[in-house]
Amino acid sequence: MGLPELLFIGALTLGCVFARLNSRQPSGYTPHRIVGGADVPPGEHVPYQVSLQYKARAGQMHFCGGSIVAPNRILTAAHCCQGLNVSRMSVVAGIRGLNERGSRSQVLTYTIHPKYQELVTSDLAVLSIDPALKLNNVSITSIEYQSKKKEFVGGGVPVTLTGWGLRLPVPFPFLDEVNYPNVLQRMSYHTISNTECKNAGMESVTDTEICARGPFRGACSGDSGGPLVMQTENGPRQVGIVSYGLVVCGLYISPDVYTRVSTFSEWIGSQLES
Numbered sequence: 417m418g419l420p421e422l423l424f425i426g427a428l429t430l431g432c433v434f435a436r437l438n439s440r441q442p443s444g445y446t447p448h449r450i451v452g453g454a455d456v457p458p459g460e461h462v463p464y465q466v467s468l469q470y471k472a473r474a475g476q477m478h479f480c481g482g483s484i485v486a487p488n489r490i491l492t493a494a495h496c497c498q499g500l501n502v503s504r505m506s507v508v509a510g511i512r513g514l515n516e517r518g519s520r521s522q523v524l525t526y527t528i529h530p531k532y533q534e535l536v537t538s539d540l541a542v543l544s545i546d547p548a549l550k551l552n553n554v555s556i557t558s559i560e561y562q563s564k565k566k567e568f569v570g571g572g573v574p575v576t577l578t579g580w581g582l583r584l585p586v587p588f589p590f591l592d593e594v595n596y597p598n599v600l601q602r603m604s605y606h607t608i609s610n611t612e613c614k615n616a617g618m619e620s621v622t623d624t625e626i627c628a629r630g631p632f633r634g635a636c637s638g639d640s641g642g643p644l645v646m647q648t649e650n651g652p653r654q655v656g657i658v659s660y661g662l663v664v665c666g667l668y669i670s671p672d673v674y675t676r677v678s679t680f681s682e683w684i685g686s687q688l689e690s
């Protein structure tokens with residue numbers, strides 16, 4: 417399957433975000449969570465998850481996810497930043513609902529990986545934010561992204577994705593409230609090997625990426641840039657950054673493609689120091 421059928425999960429969202437400004441709500445529509453997430457229960461935290469927000473005329477709007485890798489650094493996807501006006505970008509940490517206040521920091525700069533190519537490779541960026549987040553071990557913490565042996569995660573590994581992305585498999589600009597959940601969604605599935613991923617139609621996948629899929633679940637618009645995490649004996653570790661998928665999300669036939677964090681751990685580390 418060719419490139420036209422693939423879409424960035426976040427670019428789509430921005431289009432949607434701007435489309436929703438003058439949209440109307442129909443009534444009597446019951447959303448189905450076809451992409452398979454469930455609300456993170458009240459009182460529970462996904463402390464490394466942040467919401468990337470863009471200041472539009474109608475206010476602050478969630479458009480991508482990200483993860484805390486240091487008190488003043490956020491890891492996200494390159495396609496969540498490219499071309500955006502940095503002075504309108506902020507991140508909110510310590511929230512479960514998008515309507516909560518949390519802790520907001522302004523984005524000072526974003527650094528896109530120098531080898532980034534749209535829908536090909538290196539879809540990651542590091543944001544520098546101010547003020548630095550106060551890590552409290554409960555609702556705001558950083559996530560580990562390095563493994564000692566630079567482990568190349570293969571297929572069949574249980575992984576968890578969190579985000580505020582679409583709950584429907586395609587975006588309906590006129591159904592904003594049901595499409596975009598207010599409460600953080602969490603979903604678990606498994607990685608697949610890159611060979612399986614190619615065989616499932618993602619022909620341009622390289623070793624710099626990692627794929628996951630599960631029945632009727634998957635990443636969708638607005639999840640972009642967010643963290644895919646595996647459990648290790650030392651706690652959670654980020655293995656992927658939501659990059660791209662099919663326009664129609666969450667169908668079993670279409671794997672989700674993530675930037676493989678272990679490939680870039682040195683580059684990410686270098687961005688924490690600068």
Ligand SMILES: *[C@@H]1O[C@H](CO)[C@@H](O)[C@H](O)[C@H]1NC(C)=O
Nearest residue numbers: 471472500501502503504505
């Ligand atoms: C970026 O946004 C700021 C604040 O809204 C605005 O003053 C500035 O003109 C914008 N810059 C560009 C290049 O659009």
Ligand SMILES: *[C@@H]1O[C@H](CO)[C@@H](O)[C@H](O)[C@H]1NC(C)=O
Nearest residue numbers: 550551552553554555556557
């Ligand atoms: C968080 O935990 C670390 C080590 O586990 C500890 O050094 C630090 O003081 C704790 N911070 C808070 C705010 O509890």
